[in-house]
Amino acid sequence: xxxxxxxxxxxxxxxxxxxxxxxxxxxxxxxxxxxxxxxxxxxxxxxxxxxxxxxxxxxxxxxxxxxxxxxxxxxxxxxxxxxxxxxxxxxxxxxx
Numbered sequence: 001x002x003x004x005x006x007x008x009x010x011x012x013x014x015x016x017x018x019x020x021x022x023x024x025x026x027x028x029x030x031x032x033x034x035x036x037x038x039x040x041x042x043x044x045x046x047x048x049x050x051x052x053x054x055x056x057x058x059x060x061x062x063x064x065x066x067x068x069x070x071x072x073x074x075x076x077x078x079x080x081x082x083x084x085x086x087x088x089x090x091x092x093x094x095x096x
């Protein structure tokens with residue numbers, strides 16, 4: 001990728017330049033970049049941008065993609081309706 005204005009994280013509207021600036025500032029994992037920029041914290045939860053950011057890290061540090069540390073996932077890993085959680089809470093014996 002050569003264009004610094006290319007959007008890598010559509011959910012958070014982050015360009016390649018913004019990600020490269022983080023990498024040049026010393027952030028060397030996807031989790032670090034995520035904490036600083038919110039990349040991967042939008043509705044897609046990183047499904048779109050995670051691999052693109054990993055490619056940038058791989059290229060910048062000259063390491064294989066397999067050596068780039070992937071982000072940690074916390075449940076829920078897929079969007080769920082709040083009603084599902086409310087129903088599960090009620091079924092668990094919680095009082096209203």
